[in-house]
Amino acid sequence: MRKYLCLLLFMLLSVAASAQTNTLATFNLRQNEIMRIGMIVLGSWALLNIIIGSFKLMKATRNKRFFFQMNIYWNIVNMIIASVALYSLLTQTPATQNLTESIIQHDWYKKILYLNIGLDVAYLFIGIWLQERSKLSPKIEQLKGWGQSIVLQGFFLLVLDIVLATLLEGQAAILYNLIP
Template identity: 35%
Template sequence: MSFDALAQRISVTESHQKDVKIRKTGMAILGTWAVGNMITGAIGRSQTTGQTAYFHEMNLIWNVVNLGIAGAGYYFTATGEMPENASALLDDQVSFQKTLLFNAGLDLAYIAGGFYLMERAKNTTRRPERLKGYGKSVILQGSFLFVFDIILHTVHSKQSTQISDFLSHVHLSPNQVGFTLGL
């Protein structure tokens, strides 16, 4: 026997398309940040001196990596296959969310590393302006990435909640499939 429970109906295709849109938008934002930092970093490096020049230099270097990540993330999201069912889609979404949370932890480490570089600059005579400039840049970049990863995780988790809620009403056993309707 089968029936449609309109309140619980979920489209894997539609959910996957929303997931792809969220990820592509995130990678476009990251890529835009990277290009902007690369341009201002190159200009700033060529027109300033001291710790400001090193700040711009690190922004340029850091965002070459960000642009590569954004490009690869966009490409693999755009060319990825649609999951076979809601469970596979949810697994993929949860994996992506775990990656974002792991990255947020790395971002905090970057920020701490930036503060370390700035503190180290106080106790050295060997290019302290470079350590200060690099430290400030790493703090800025880590802070942006932390906010970016947390926001992307929050937006993405709202998407996966719909699938999780639906799957919580499905019960499988070797002999039967059951659905619980919340009234």
């Protein structure tokens, strides 16, 4: 009888450990999916801005010329960031990560996103400052166009980073409930 009780206890513990592993794998896959979709959105935004900006730049005059010029430059950087991040996410095997690795990666993603949110707010202020500065500068059109572009790009990135951070924060409870 004692052997059967020990066997039953072992089986229950195995099922509980298996459920935790399945929950962790599901969490890791979901987190990877959130970040992958975020990088696809960023890359699509960048590609769209580069294509539209390239066509509009040929016909644009005055401050719009500088607006589209800055959009192209800015989104080349966005495209590089999205491509590198997407490559990294696609080459990972999130289902095989253990709890410690999952916690470290989750915290790292959140730190990066919160840092980016701070930078996005700074971009908004810099864009607004450039537009105000244009009123007192001989480079009125250039500063105004660049300022408008930076405000647009900063606003988009702010919204994207807030959405990604919110989605990851919503997943955090699942991860932290797995900590013994």
